[in-house]
Amino acid sequence: xxxxxxxxxxxxxxxxxxxxxxxxxxxxxxxxxxxxxxxxxxxxxxxxxxxxxxxxxxxxxxxxxxxxxxxxxxxxxxxxxxxxxxxxxxxxxxxxxxxxxxxx
Ligand SMILES: [Zn+2]
Numbered sequence: 001x002x003x004x005x006x007x008x009x010x011x012x013x014x015x016x017x018x019x020x021x022x023x024x025x026x027x028x029x030x031x032x033x034x035x036x037x038x039x040x041x042x043x044x045x046x047x048x049x050x051x052x053x054x055x056x057x058x059x060x061x062x063x064x065x066x067x068x069x070x071x072x073x074x075x076x077x078x079x080x081x082x083x084x085x086x087x088x089x090x091x092x093x094x095x096x097x098x099x100x101x102x103x104x
Pocket of ligand 1: 019020021022023024056057062
């Protein structure tokens with residue numbers, strides 16, 4: 001079960017990010033951080049990969065929206081096109097295996 005991160009700072013504003021797909025501002029902890037490795041976008045599952053990141057809801061429909069508006073090249077400031085297959089695979093896997101998530 002996923003924790004909602006809103007109150008973990010005792011009511012103070014949690015860090016927020018905008019989802020590049022639906023453009024909704026949400027607590028950073030609700031979003032998946034993505035980074036660019038060469039021309040491929042990969043999910044930064046531990047938040048440790050260096051470089052410019054983009055934030056996305058862990059939701060295939062947000063990924064689709066982001067692709068349709070060409071949000072990734074803009075977010076990463078590259079001309080594109082970019083390969084999102086690793087992100088898509090990750091989201092699909094997560095949808096299938098919700099209950100198997102390993103705690104970090
Ligand atoms: Zn979204």
